Amino acid sequence: MIKIRINDHEFEVEPGLTVIQAADRCGIYIPRFCYLEKLSPLGGCRMCLISIQGIPKLQTACTTPAREGMAIITESEEIHKARKAMLEFQLIQHPLDCFYCDKAAECDLQDLTYQFGEIKHRHDFPKRKGTIIYENPLIQRTLERCVHCERCIRVCKEIQGAHALSATRRGRLTTIREVPGGGECEHCGHCIDVCPVGANLDRLFTYGGRPFQMEKGKTICPYCGCGCTLTMNTREGMLMRVRGGKEEGVNRGSLCARGRFGWGIVHHPGRLVRPLIKKQGKLLEVEWDEALLFTATRLQKIIKEKGGAAVGGLGSARASDEANYLFQRFMRRVIGSNHIDSSARLHYTAGLIGRLGVKAEVSEATLEDVRNASRILIIGADPVETNPILGLAIKKMLWKGGRAVLADPRSTRTGRIATRHIRIRPGTEVPLILGLGLEILKEPSLSGFTREEVMKNCGIFAPDMDEILSVLTGPAAQKSVVLMGRGVMQAPFGATAVSVLLRAAARAGASYLFTMDRNNERGSCEMGVLPDRLPGLAPLSDRGRFEKIWGDKIPAAPGLSAYDMLHAAKEGTLHALYIMGENPMVDFPDTKFVEDALNSLEFLVVQDLFMTRTASMADVVLPTASFAEKSGGFTNLEGRVQSFTPLIPSSVDVMPDSRIIVELSRKMGKGFPFKSLTEVREEIHSLVPVQGWKRKISGEDMDLPCPGAGVHWGPADDPEFPFLLLLTSSLYRNGSMSNLAPGLAMAQDKAGISLNPLDASELGITQGDKIILTSRNGEVHDEAGICDSVSKGTLQMPEGFANASPKGLLSHDLDPVTRAPMGRYVQVKIRKI
Amino acid sequence: METILLNRVHLENSRSISVYTANEGYDALKKALSMSPSGVIDEVKRANLRGRGGAGFPAAMKWGFAAADPKRPKYLLCNADEGEPGTCKDRQIMEGDPHELIEGMIIAGYAFGAEYGYIYLRAEYPRLEGILEQAISEAEGKGFLGKNICSSGFNFTIRVHRGAGAYICGEETALIESLEGKRGQSRIKPPFPVNVGAFGLPTVINNVETLANVPHIILKGGAWFAGIGPAKCPGTRIISLSGHVNRPGYYELPMGVTFREVIYEHGGGIRGGKELKAFIPGGASSPCLTPKHLSVNMDYESLAEAGSMLGSSALMVMDQDTCMVRVAERLMRFFVHESCGKCTPCREGTDWLLSILERIEAGEGKQEDIELLRDICDNIAGKTFCPLGEGALGPVRGTLKYFEEEYREHIRIKGCPMKI
Amino acid sequence: MRGPNIARAAFSEETLKRVEAVISRYPTPQAAALPVLYLAQKEFGYINDEALSAVAFVLRISRAEVYGLATYYSMFSTSPMGRNVIHLCDNLACTLLGAESLRSCLERKLGIRMGETTSDGRFTLRNAECLGACGQAPVMLVNDDFYEALTESTIDKALEKYR
């Protein structure tokens, strides 16, 4: 601690601060425009002038280091005059259009001007007219209001790592711009939050109201597994805008496009507002009572005739912990079936099983650990797109001098920022990991191939292998993180690979993390939405504990996983399916198969916000409340349990997922004892304890099968379908819900198929041409984009766009261990239209 | 009279290394390499060589700071941006005797332990890029540059980096930013370049003229150099003389020469036999002086006393028919054009000053404008991020100080009393 | 507005070689920004969209940053320029010795105003802030050549040389 004097009072502050930081800590406010704690200092606005004893000139508080014994004066006549002069300079070109500026009443320039009192307009020349730039679909830039604090430029560069903004020209002509035509902005909107004036504004909010008309609330983002805290402004029951908040949540004030601009789904005109029942092939609106009674009767009939095992259920990687808990309790206790699964099967279960298979102590990384890591090994993941805030943590770590080694066959945003992007051959994530295991663990079970074979078949060289290995060897490995994503989860023997890498990490003292595309993949699994696991991931053999509390028998045999249920449906052994908040018709691979399976059902219930493709096939559709209208908890990718409360009242006739399940149970004569969500939460806590802020997973030393010499080295050539389409992810989409957010559609409306320029010229395809891809399973058409970094012979297309989804092209070969469909690539042929 | 720097420029083929080595060239380097690096710094300290770029900071002191920082590698940046209007002195050295600069750089690099040197050359000297590169490759060919120079074990490379037209890049930290490929804007200090400079490493920035003096100091000794001109700032100065004199050009004269001698003896007096009205002693940012200052000596201290500054010793002379409002307006236009736009007072204030000067010159000035000009100057002074904004006040404050009546007349007669 | 599509480096093979050579002279690729922008300007005529992408690609910085640089430094132009660029100094030393009348003389002869380009694309006329030849004022710079102690009559001769 050092001693300083501010305005003749003595203070102690930590060393290494600037004067403005020290003053902030001591509760003394110094005016500012350009200074912002989280950004590097600029010293440009000159508002923070102060005087320091012994120095004749005024100094800027934001750039002057506070030193032991320094005597600082923050208010004097000279200082006041100087600051007022800076304000006068700022106001010379400012348009003074506060009457219709969205920033009014939360504008630093307005507030400071008011505070300093009258400033005479001595500048009697015409103002230079800046322009309003509408090039960005979501952010309006009103250049004439700009005070040149460059906060937006710095936040874009230093926090978000997008570098989409720059000061352009110089002197009086300096303007803050994106490059004309844009293309680099990732639409995180952080520039809006940090702008002290109305120069960067949220276009979704334009004229949305004055700040004092806003009610403010917080919630957890419903999109990806990062679990960001959103600070939401609402007005008269409507969401108005999202802000990052002050350094809050795991995201520390940063957001991605989905979090900031994706809230429009809540007020989407297509929201379901009333239950529907299919009558003579048509879905017709009915009252809740009728819908629930109808559902209950039909289900009861099937259970009675064919047994509980004739009914399956899909919980939701999107729904809250509570809803998922109730859902599996309903399935197990009221229906009497263990056929319970969700879309987490596709993207996460391999990670979970792999993790459960490792008994050794292996620590899970937090986002903060990633920020502080010295090295990160990323395999088969694109966190910058799928989990942008995790992406930011990686960028932060890189800026601090860390290294990121990426092994991934695709050209991705993560590849662009990685210290080293090793382009392994498609589909070789698992053999690569097994090869690493061979080197590090030297276990006999891993033999069957050699290091040379691994390198040759993965298409990498010895230095690449050494670089990868270096993350997990040596004493520095304690500050290493391994990160795996869909490239591993959706590959054959992915679970085995996960367990091998986790054991290697455990040995090195490194920690691990999985990317998670959906907000509650982890929570849904941990709540027991799995065919063979109860809440807290307890094995079915442990069911006595649950039966005691639930008061009913739980079937002893494990149920079917998602695709096995679909197969059973097709084969006529599964008669009814209850889907709570999933849209397999869009989000699951092999659309045609999914469609056939759903069509074979006798009875389909879908609970959703929208009339999705899946819902339109249902016999009963039950409308649910959105995240903004209900309470609950989500578990993020770190295992952090975060709860949220309603921001706005429910629209007309929807019910939260959890209440629908409770009501239905009652209708089926096996009502739950809960009077409130709090009681549900208490029961969950009694069965699945939360330690501190997270739920721990402990491993069990399972024996996961090792493929040995039979390992799958990626796809073999298929002359009929000569191109390999690799699935990627988009910052602007994850799952079908994101397709209905108007803000996200503005940021990117087409998926686009990227191909190598050489392939393009051979096929006579140019940028923007419409092309059709055909696989053995289906076809899809979209615009072509020519891209250098896509390897020759391969194509890339993001999943998640409902209007052009590559999911239909995929087959659904199931992994023997996880029963998850393998879905990262597919062989196709191209045709131009 | 003794000249130091421009001894060779009149020789035939003065740029070539053979002419250079035939005239004592690279002897200093050999001598320096036989001394210890700190011995070289001491010699330059004895010479009391002060920076010729504008601020007059002792060169040996800068080198000493950089030498003391253990971080490696270190950089020597030669400031050849020569942006101060009226200045054309560095060009003479680089054009006529590039090896003099290169030898100076190698010795300086040896003295404080730099491995890399860059010459930041102003964009407006495109031909010089080739001249310097030619000289560098000659020196490399002879083993004066590159690895293991003259078998001393010392390695040093020099590259030419051409700027792209921004006056502010002459300021040392802006120069570093520009060298790093960024918008050339000044950096926050501390840290100072001697510790955290180019690419985050210890860096010394010296003007061309400063460095060109170094070989001579090493060869003839610091004591010899210290005996030339005033004790507080010994040596010579290349004065760029321009404006209404009969013989404009550049003159290497001992530091401390009077303005009278420069203007009337070397410059041949005012053109057309007219009267001297005012002169700007040290480049655009130095406030103007008047005939009563003719006997002031051209050195840092004397000029500071006279209320101006030596700057880059660019002497611009104005005769009796010159409109001083016009002079201020021209120079202010320069500063407005060159303000980097980062800090509020410089970006907005200089533009405002220019608008007022333009309107006075155009005969649309208001009575209050004089006070307003002064007040805006006060509001800028001492509050800008870097010295450019402060320098921009020189022309207004200087002309207002001695020629306020001329401003008032513009306003009174609604026009310029003397068209230039 | 698509994800990871990075535009190709659109430099010609020959320029690309020079670009690589230049980059190797600096500790970081970005430090080569100014020389690379000069090369780009030469290749594309001015810093257009293609040049921005090409430069950004080789320097490994964003296009926005390149745009910031290209608009900061006076020597780069983000709009088309004539084959020959005339910079006429109108700073004080030159103004004192008649740069004003030279300016109108040039404007008259070329039929364009300051900042414009002749319709045949032969000349672009720009003003310059001090070309560092004040001892020989007034001065202009045509491409890489200095013309000093200019008079109205020497201008003609000078312009003759440029097609």
Ligand SMILES: Cc1cc2nc3c(=O)[nH]c(=O)nc-3n(C[C@H](O)[C@H](O)[C@H](O)COP(=O)(O)O)c2cc1C
């Ligand atoms: C706005 C501004 C422009 C400058 N321009 C130049 C210049 O063109 N050439 C130069 O040598 N120094 C220039 N300087 C001074 C440099 O910042 C620095 O003091 C000098 O290069 C140090 O070298 P020296 O110690 O050898 O004089 C400028 C300073 C400022 C504030």
Ligand code: SF4
């Ligand atoms: S004084 Fe301010 S605006 Fe002017 S050049 Fe310096 S930093 Fe830039």
Ligand code: FES
């Ligand atoms: S807050 Fe210190 S200069 Fe802007």
